[in-house]
Amino acid sequence: MSLAPDEVRNIAHLARLAIGDEDVPAHADNLSRILELVDQMQQVDTKGVEPMAHPLEGGQRLRPDEVIEEDQREAFQKLAPQTEVGLYLVPKVIE
Amino acid sequence: MFEHTVAELSRLLADGEVTSEALTREYLDRIERLDSRFNSFVTVTGEPALEAARAADAERRAGRAGPLTGIPMAHKDIFCTRGVRTACGSKMLDSFVSPYDAGVVERLQSAGMVMLGKLNMDEFAMGSSNETSFYGPVANPWDEKAIPGGSSGGSAAALAARLTPAATGTDTGGSIRQPAAMCGVTGIKPTYGRVSRWGMVAFASSLDQGGPMARTAEDCAILLGAMAGFDERDSTSVQREVPDYTVGLGQSLEGLRIGLPREYFAEGLDDAVARVIDEAVAEYKRLGAEIKEISLPNTHLAVPAYYVVAPAEASSNLSRFDGVRYGHRCEDPQDLEDLYKRSRGEGFGDEVKRRIMIGTYALSAGYFDAYYLKAQQIRRLIADDFARAFEEVDVIMGPTAPNVAFDRGEKKDDPVAMYLSDIYTLSVNLAGLPGMSVPAGFKGDRPVGLQIIGNYFDEGRLLNVAHQFQQATDWHTRAPENIA
Numbered sequence: 220m221s222l223a224p225d226e227v228r229n230i231a232h233l234a235r236l237a238i239g240d241e242d243v244p245a246h247a248d249n250l251s252r253i254l255e256l257v258d259q260m261q262q263v264d265t266k267g268v269e270p271m272a273h274p275l276e277g278g279q280r281l282r283p284d285e286v287i288e289e290d291q292r293e294a295f296q297k298l299a300p301q302t303e304v305g306l307y308l309v310p311k312v313i314e
Numbered sequence: 315m316f317e318h319t320v321a322e323l324s325r326l327l328a329d330g331e332v333t334s335e336a337l338t339r340e341y342l343d344r345i346e347r348l349d350s351r352f353n354s355f356v357t358v359t360g361e362p363a364l365e366a367a368r369a370a371d372a373e374r375r376a377g378r379a380g381p382l383t384g385i386p387m388a389h390k391d392i393f394c395t396r397g398v399r400t401a402c403g404s405k406m407l408d409s410f411v412s413p414y415d416a417g418v419v420e421r422l423q424s425a426g427m428v429m430l431g432k433l434n435m436d437e438f439a440m441g442s443s444n445e446t447s448f449y450g451p452v453a454n455p456w457d458e459k460a461i462p463g464g465s466s467g468g469s470a471a472a473l474a475a476r477l478t479p480a481a482t483g484t485d486t487g488g489s490i491r492q493p494a495a496m497c498g499v500t501g502i503k504p505t506y507g508r509v510s511r512w513g514m515v516a517f518a519s520s521l522d523q524g525g526p527m528a529r530t531a532e533d534c535a536i537l538l539g540a541m542a543g544f545d546e547r548d549s550t551s552v553q554r555e556v557p558d559y560t561v562g563l564g565q566s567l568e569g570l571r572i573g574l575p576r577e578y579f580a581e582g583l584d585d586a587v588a589r590v591i592d593e594a595v596a597e598y599k600r601l602g603a604e605i606k607e608i609s610l611p612n613t614h615l616a617v618p619a620y621y622v623v624a625p626a627e628a629s630s631n632l633s634r635f636d637g638v639r640y641g642h643r644c645e646d647p648q649d650l651e652d653l654y655k656r657s658r659g660e661g662f663g664d665e666v667k668r669r670i671m672i673g674t675y676a677l678s679a680g681y682f683d684a685y686y687l688k689a690q691q692i693r694r695l696i697a698d699d700f701a702r703a704f705e706e707v708d709v710i711m712g713p714t715a716p717n718v719a720f721d722r723g724e725k726k727d728d729p730v731a732m733y734l735s736d737i738y739t740l741s742v743n744l745a746g747l748p749g750m751s752v753p754a755g756f757k758g759d760r761p762v763g764l765q766i767i768g769n770y771f772d773e774g775r776l777l778n779v780a781h782q783f784q785q786a787t788d789w790h791t792r793a794p795e796n797i798a
Contacts, residue, residue, distance in 0.1 A: 227671070234629060234674040235636075235651070236667055237659030246671065252730050253672055259618045260688050263695075270690030271697060273520045274506040274746020279549055294413045300643035307638050310647050 221251045315340055316476040317793070320533035323479060324381045327374065334374075334384025338367035338428050341386045345430065345477050348797060351458060354472040356391050356449045357399055358431035366428045373426060382540055383426030387480040390469050391432040392439055393419050393524070394513040402515045403437040403447040403465075406641045406661030416513025417545040418482060418524050425540040430478055434468030437663045438632065439489055439517045441465050442735050445726050446665040453722075454497060455794040457759055460719040463493030469527045470497035475797050480537055483527045486517050487620055488714075488739025490525050491751035495714035495763020498753045500780065500790060501527035502534045505771050506746035507552035509538075510545035518627035519550070521620075521743040530790055531752065531780035535559035538773060554771065562774045563781045568602035570779065571707040577613035578712030578738055590755035590762040591713050594783065598711075601782055606707055610699040615692045616741035617733055622676050622689035623744070628666075629673025635661060668729060697745040704769045709779055712738055714751040714763035738765060748773050752780045753789040761789075 222230075227247045231238040238246060292305060301308040315337055318326065326332045342360050349355050363386070370384035394400045394412035396419075401407040415423070423429070436446040444452040444467025452467040454460040455475040462471040466483030470493035473481055483490040485503035494501035502525045509524040516522060526537035539559045545551045574595065579588060599605060637643035637657025644660055647653035662670070676685035703710060715735055725732045742749040747767055754764035764783075768776040784790050 230671045230675050230678070232655075233678060234670045235633075235654040235658055236662070236670060237655040238667070246668070249668055249729055250671055250675070253621060253668070253733075254675075256730050256733065257618045257621050257672075257676075257685065257689075260615060260622070260692055261684070263612075263615060263692060265688060265691035265695070268691040268694050270687055271694035272690055273550075274697070274744075275550065275552065280546075280553075282546065291413065295639075298410060298413065298640035300637065300640075309638055310649050310653055312650050 222247050222254070316344060318479065319530050320385055320479050320528055320536055321530070323385050324536070327384050328379065334367040334370040334428060335364060337384065338363050338386050338430070341430055341478060348475060349477060352453045352455060352471050352475055353450050354434055354452050354468040354475065354477060355388065355431045356401065356434045356468070359398055359429060363428050363430050370426050370428060380426055381536060382422070384428060385480065386428045386430050386478060387422065387482070388430045388433050388469070388472060388478045389419060389482045390435050390466050390484060392435060392484050392515045393482060394515070395419055395429070395432065398432065400432070400515070401448070402439070403435045403449060404661065404663070404666070405448045406635050408448065408642065410640055414513060417510030417547065418541050419513065421541055421543070427480070433472055433481060436465035436467065437666050438515065438628070439465040439484055439486055440628070440665050440669055442488070442492060442732050443722070443725065444468065445722065446663055448663060451722055454719050455797060456498060456761060457719070459721050460760060461496070461722050463496035463719060465489040466493050466527065470494055470499055470501070473497065473499040473527055473529060474794060476793065479528065480533060481527045482524060482541070484514060484522060484524045485743065486521045487624060487743050488736040490527060491714050491739050491749055491763065491765060492736060494527055494751040496719040496761060498761030498789070498792060499527060499529055500531055500534055500750070500752055501525065502538060502750045502773065502776065503742065503748060504538060504542060504773055505748045507550050508542050508748070508771070508773065510543070510548045510551050512545050512547040516631040518624040519631060520627060521624060531750070531777050531784055532560070532563060535563060535777045535781070538777070557774050559774050559777050562778045565778050566602060567598065567779065567782050570603040570709070572598055572603050572605050573608035573703050573707030573710045574605060575608050575610040575613065575703070575710060575712055577610050582716050582737065583713060584717040584757070586757040587713050587717055587762050590757065591764060594754040594764045595711065597783060597786055601786060608703045608707060608710070610703060610741070612692065612695045612699050613741060616696055616744060617737055619689040619692040619696065620740040620744060621672065621733060622685050623693060625669040625673035626676045626686050627673070629670045629677065632666070632670055665729070693744045696741045700745045700747060709776065710767040712765050714738060714765040718757045718760035718762055742767055746770070748776055750776050750780055752783060753792070755789055
């Protein structure tokens with residue numbers, strides 16, 4: 220499994236990662252080698268094997284729908300790069 | 315006092331031989347004098363530590379001290395600590411001062427432990443050498459050219475250099491056991507769900523598990539008892555009583571059935587490491603255990619399956635770092651997509667980017683069945699191998715890593731070679747089982763760890779099996795030179 224530079228750029232786009240053009244060949248090489256390692260899986264017949272998502276199988280717990288947390292908006296927003304009147308600011312999305 | 319274990323310090327504090335304040339000062343002084351050589355701490359919380367120590371001494375005078383009251387410790391910088399930077403080894407979180415404490419942090423704090431600071435680690439716990447940290451690599455106290463292992467490299471190095479008597483670590487694919495092995499200390503990765511993941515920065519949620527690291531199995535037993543337990547804020551936390559892990563520590567190993575998987579002693583294992591493990595097994599025979607060869611036939615598939623499951627979960631977990639609510643934000647974003655891409659591109663290091671991209675690829679349309687689903691099927695095969703083995707044996711033993719610590723820089727540009735160094739630890743996480751690493755000897759001046767794997771929730775037995783070995787051998791008492 221070998222990834223072309225364009226495939227690397229597309230994966231980086233899907234992952235919302237800015238990657239410098241000069242770094243694309245190294246990423247292509249490393250990712251290809253990792254995928255080659257991973258491809259050893261394809262030699263195994265897993266027909267009928269139930270996928271295991273989690274070591275402890277069982278459903279999610281439910282709890283009563285009660286308020287258990289206090290509002291800590293200010294404490295949390297102090298961490299944000301940019302806020303205004305309780306809102307998180309990002310560049311304009313809609314013209 | 316720095317040569318004492320947690321258990322010994324507990325007795326010394328109880329007998330009034332030392333105060334927590336004096337002990338804390340001694341450790342803070344050691345960190346100040348020695349850690350410039352190791353870089354094991356990323357944050358030292360000196361004043362708050364002394365305050366907590368004085369409070370612990372007051373609790374003791376009031377007759378309210380427990381076994382851990384006043385004992386210093388340090389947290390891996392993956393655990394959120396209120397009011398203290400929690401950077402997880404990443405530029406992304408360099409300015410993140412956590413507004414809350416992790417479940418594990420709360421528990422150890424309420425047990426009276428005194429936090430000395432936060433420990434260096436691979437970025438987002440992705441690495442096996444502590445070389446991916448934004449805060450620089452950690453040196454192995456046994457040989458400063460060598461890596462300390464990873465990702466809990468700061469925890470292991472700080473313990474080996476006697477800069478703290480106890481530390482927390484996390485283990486997603488070996489990150490407690492492998493650095494413990496490489497630094498000659500003791501660590502246990504508990505059963506998945508045993509220790510709360512709440513407030514532990516998420517890497518791969520179905521694999522991540524926190525645990526204690528210390529110098530002895532006895533110390534790990536005391537610490538795990540304080541760390542473990544149900545936490546309703548972690549949806550995968552297990553509702554099951556926590557036993558007193560110290561109670562079983564005196565039991566004889568007469569008749570213990572130990573399985574040695576032949577796949578753990580095959581090609582790729584260093585000869586000198588193999589000899590150390592053989593010698594440890596011989597010691598167990600002398601202690602009355604029965605040795606049985608077993609097979610875990612899908613062992614060779616652990617690395618491939620892990621490097622799909624873990625990156626897939628990581629790519630999803632790390633999507634929260636978007637430059638909007640917290641963490642690094644790029645300068646002058648042109649639009650929202652540019653904000654996301656550049657904040658993430660600048661905030662994450664190369665290894666984290668690689669894993670996000672592998673995960674993104676494995677989960678993308680058209681590849682999901684071939685990668686993610688296939689890896690989950692192989693995960694089942696690996697878990698089934700262990701289940702079959704535990705019908706015949708009580709514990710499984712082998713090397714923790716195929717070789718001792720390598721030199722810094724040796725595998726830095728070869729991710730695949732780095733991944734293969736976790737070959738014996740990954741399957742334990744895939745299955746969700748508990749596993750330990752115990753110092754068992756040396757190759758030259760670099761420590762070798764013996765791995766002991768147990769059945770689900772059998773931590774008590776694992777700890778005793780390790781403890782009995784430590785009663786009969788003195789590898790765990792060895793300390794590097796030049797740390798006085």
